Amino acid sequence: MTHNTITIDGQEVPFEVGQTIMDAALAAKVYIPHLCHYPGLTPHGNCRLCSIEIGKKSVAACTTPAVAGQQISSNTPAINAARKSITQMLFIEGNHICPSCEKSGNCKLQAMGYFLGMLDEHFPQFYQRRKIDASHADIVLDRDRCILCDLCVRASREVDGKNVFAIAGRGTEAHLIVNSSSGKLVDSNLEVDDLAANICPVGAILKKSQGYDVPIGERIYDQHTISEIGLQESIAKESKSDDN
Amino acid sequence: MNQSISNNPDSKSVHLLHRLYALQQQHLCISSESMQQVANEFCLPVSQVTAVVEFYTFFSRGPCGRYHLLLSNCTSCGYLVGGENFLLQFTQALDVSPGETRSDGLVSLGETSCIGMCDHGSAMLVNGMPLILHNADRVNHIAQLINAKTSLADWPAEWFQVHESVNKKGLLLNQNFIPGLSLKNTLAQGANEMLETILASGLRGRGGAGFSTGQKWQFCRQAEGAGHYVVCNADEGEPGTFKDRLLLRQHAESMLEGMTLCAFIIGAERGFIYLRGEYRFLLSDLQTVLAAYRRAGLLGQRILGKEDFDFDIEIVVGAGAYICGEESALIESLEGKPGIPRIRPPFPVTHGYLNQPTVVNNVETFVAAAHIAVHGSAWFKTMGTTQSAGSKILSVSGDCELPGVYEYPFGVSVQQVLQDCQASDAQAVQIGGPAGVLIGKQDFDRQIAFEDLSTGGSFMVFGVHRDLLTINRNFASFFAHESCGFCTPCRVGTQLLKNNLDKIAEGRGTRQDIVEIKRLSELIQRYSHCGLGHTAAHHVIDGLQRFPQVFEENLTQQSFMSPFDLDKTLEEARQITQRDDAAAHLK
Numbered sequence A: 001m002t003h004n005t006i007t008i009d010g011q012e013v014p015f016e017v018g019q020t021i022m023d024a025a026l027a028a029k030v031y032i033p034h035l036c037h038y039p040g041l042t043p044h045g046n047c048r049l050c051s052i053e054i055g056k057k058s059v060a061a062c063t064t065p066a067v068a069g070q071q072i073s074s075n076t077p078a079i080n081a082a083r084k085s086i087t088q089m090l091f092i093e094g095n096h097i098c099p100s101c102e103k104s105g106n107c108k109l110q111a112m113g114y115f116l117g118m119l120d121e122h123f124p125q126f127y128q129r130r131k132i133d134a135s136h137a138d139i140v141l142d143r144d145r146c147i148l149c150d151l152c153v154r155a156s157r158e159v160d161g162k163n164v165f166a167i168a169g170r171g172t173e174a175h176l177i178v179n180s181s182s183g184k185l186v187d188s189n190l191e192v193d194d195l196a197a198n199i200c201p202v203g204a205i206l207k208k209s210q211g212y213d214v215p216i217g218e219r220i221y222d223q224h225t226i227s228e229i230g231l232q233e234s235i236a237k238e239s240k241s242d243d244n
Numbered sequence B: 001m002n003q004s005i006s007n008n009p010d011s012k013s014v015h016l017l018h019r020l021y022a023l024q025q026q027h028l029c030i031s032s033e034s035m036q037q038v039a040n041e042f043c044l045p046v047s048q049v050t051a052v053v054e055f056y057t058f059f060s061r062g063p064c065g066r067y068h069l070l071l072s073n074c075t076s077c078g079y080l081v082g083g084e085n086f087l088l089q090f091t092q093a094l095d096v097s098p099g100e101t102r103s104d105g106l107v108s109l110g111e112t113s114c115i116g117m118c119d120h121g122s123a124m125l126v127n128g129m130p131l132i133l134h135n136a137d138r139v140n141h142i143a144q145l146i147n148a149k150t151s152l153a154d155w156p157a158e159w160f161q162v163h164e165s166v167n168k169k170g171l172l173l174n175q176n177f178i179p180g181l182s183l184k185n186t187l188a189q190g191a192n193e194m195l196e197t198i199l200a201s202g203l204r205g206r207g208g209a210g211f212s213t214g215q216k217w218q219f220c221r222q223a224e225g226a227g228h229y230v231v232c233n234a235d236e237g238e239p240g241t242f243k244d245r246l247l248l249r250q251h252a253e254s255m256l257e258g259m260t261l262c263a264f265i266i267g268a269e270r271g272f273i274y275l276r277g278e279y280r281f282l283l284s285d286l287q288t289v290l291a292a293y294r295r296a297g298l299l300g301q302r303i304l305g306k307e308d309f310d311f312d313i314e315i316v317v318g319a320g321a322y323i324c325g326e327e328s329a330l331i332e333s334l335e336g337k338p339g340i341p342r343i344r345p346p347f348p349v350t351h352g353y354l355n356q357p358t359v360v361n362n363v364e365t366f367v368a369a370a371h372i373a374v375h376g377s378a379w380f381k382t383m384g385t386t387q388s389a390g391s392k393i394l395s396v397s398g399d400c401e402l403p404g405v406y407e408y409p410f411g412v413s414v415q416q417v418l419q420d421c422q423a424s425d426a427q428a429v430q431i432g433g434p435a436g437v438l439i440g441k442q443d444f445d446r447q448i449a450f451e452d453l454s455t456g457g458s459f460m461v462f463g464v465h466r467d468l469l470t471i472n473r474n475f476a477s478f479f480a481h482e483s484c485g486f487c488t489p490c491r492v493g494t495q496l497l498k499n500n501l502d503k504i505a506e507g508r509g510t511r512q513d514i515v516e517i518k519r520l521s522e523l524i525q526r527y528s529h530c531g532l533g534h535t536a537a538h539h540v541i542d543g544l545q546r547f548p549q550v551f552e553e554n555l556t557q558q559s560f561m562s563p564f565d566l567d568k569t570l571e572e573a574r575q576i577t578q579r580d581d582a583a584a585h586l587k
Ligand SMILES: Cc1cc2nc3c(=O)[nH]c(=O)nc-3n(C[C@H](O)[C@H](O)[C@H](O)COP(=O)(O)O)c2cc1C
Pocket: B204, B205, B206, B207, B208, B209, B210, B211, B233, B234, B235, B236, B237, B238, B322, B323, B324, B325, B326, B327, B328, B360, B361, B362, B363, B365, B530, B531, B532
């Protein structure tokens, strides 16, 4: 394998040919904020939180191949300000009432808000009306909180081999749909142990009867930053692929 | 990767979009049962069929009326042009609200983005056919015909007459095109030589971005793949553009030959014309030309008798989505999916249709290529500038006496075009459509060329009487409506931008809102995934820079205004409680 390097915020980062900038950065323990990226799934590039700069150009780190010699800026005030705005956009687009959400403390959107120093939602709320699907015995789908990251779609297709979810509709009408003739989860083959049922970064896909097993204050992002967890996920994935 | 789950459109004789169109025609909607049935027929997940139905404007899950009226909301062929409000007039004359179907199921009314009728003034699609609205009398006449259930065939034919006003011919439109000659030349010269000719001509893409056509073909030819494809982009979705409509109607032969000689150079056996759904009325004539070409041995197997030169073209008709003009979204649509732009690189030249090497070019680009194959590269370069060889065909519309198609050598000044179309009181021109550039008088001496003002063909004139803020709001709604919804900055940002401009137009904007609009525009432009987002805020940035007074005049002096009108939000409560007294208002 050929080793090359790129430079992220002045730090040299090695990469293997075929890796994206995100892959290389995470492997070198350089955190680049992200919500729609998950190690091992095909990158999608929809959330744009991983926007970085190469020269004057802004690109998504998760979909841009690493090329030797790239000079990359990531952790700069301007880029982080844009990331904060993007996070705020995701908040106001859906209906995120954190204090009453089961996912609070385990939610990556919320954790991203903490990480980027987001103190308010800034933009006016959209107050969209979205449908809840509680038809499944073990899993509930609350579209109010869906950020359209597509992780459940890819996890189901690529890892579970099932294709339970898809995103339909254009623009702000985009919404998550279920691949069953009734469009309901109960008629899909989703199961609690599927990656798709566990990967949702926010409280849109939740397992029933587990919401308060871990008390508030002891949850993931009550104790860790999203950057720590983001790097851990990548290490976990790497050791897993080494096992194989 | 997902090829195993998603379909291989190649194995289907009917295209998914065409199957769905037939269902929409037959049932006036596409029900859940129909979607399940189509999913079974095409061996697709029902979620993919649903995602396609919900993506395109011309498919609907709920029932449309037997007469389905879609009024263009473009600034040149929209329902507000000429001081009328045709949408309101229809609402009253037919007793149906926009976006709804009348309870008797007879008629439904809605808006749609530019339908490419800008040289005709206000126009609409009735059951997919373009109709020129003309005046309020016609609206009433239409309402009568609908209420009397008169068949469209019995409506006055002149309402449907789409005229091609070619007001100025140039390098291409002046030529008398002899069918087959460009292909004979190509065969005589050989693929290498003809590619050299195209390269030497300096031809650049006419769809807007201006990439070197010869280079694109060269990259595609060099790319390895199981098959190569040629795609003609006839989506013409940029508001204010209708020059491809003329080319498709009157110059289809040269377009087909351009595609065919491209196929010969890159080694393709199949090609597609992706025709925008709004141009479905051109379909049968195009099919006729294709059939004639096949009969003449200029298309199909062993073209001009040459062994191994097999190439044929299919037409795929879109279903109402501006984003499908973006080449990778177009390819997704060709593959029977929602038009979501792909991650680029890889580019279509190496990974296009079915992930195979694919050339996507605009209609006019193929027309130009065929003429270059006949007349040579030197001929082409006699016109234009050093960086922009040849001519550009413009669609001129808006506030001028002579809207229509104009062909100029590249390098022509805006002033010259304004003079020729008799626009005597222009205060501004939008060049390249809402995604392009808004300029004022101080820039009228600038040139139409890739190195200065680049345009895919749209040239919209705004006279002094036009309120430019209304124009900006119109464009902002356009992008919010056409954003594919894939990435956050564009999906949410275009909607926020629209809301912000609406606030200013309502007289509720503050100085802080201007700061906010600038910041938002930069975010959308810089951080979006594709060209739609990258250009969606240009018009606002240009407006603020070149016409700041338009915004300033509307600002309130107050330092803060809530994003919503508090009194207005109480309207629903007032209706429920049937109150309208002073105490039920906040003002
Ligand atoms: C949002 C968007 C819409 C577009 N619409 C069109 C279109 O309607 N017609 C077109 O030819 N090109 C359109 N393009 C440009 C195409 O992506 C592509 O560059 C072009 O078809 C290449 O052909 P050319 O090199 O001959 O111009 C669009 C691009 C974007 C980003």
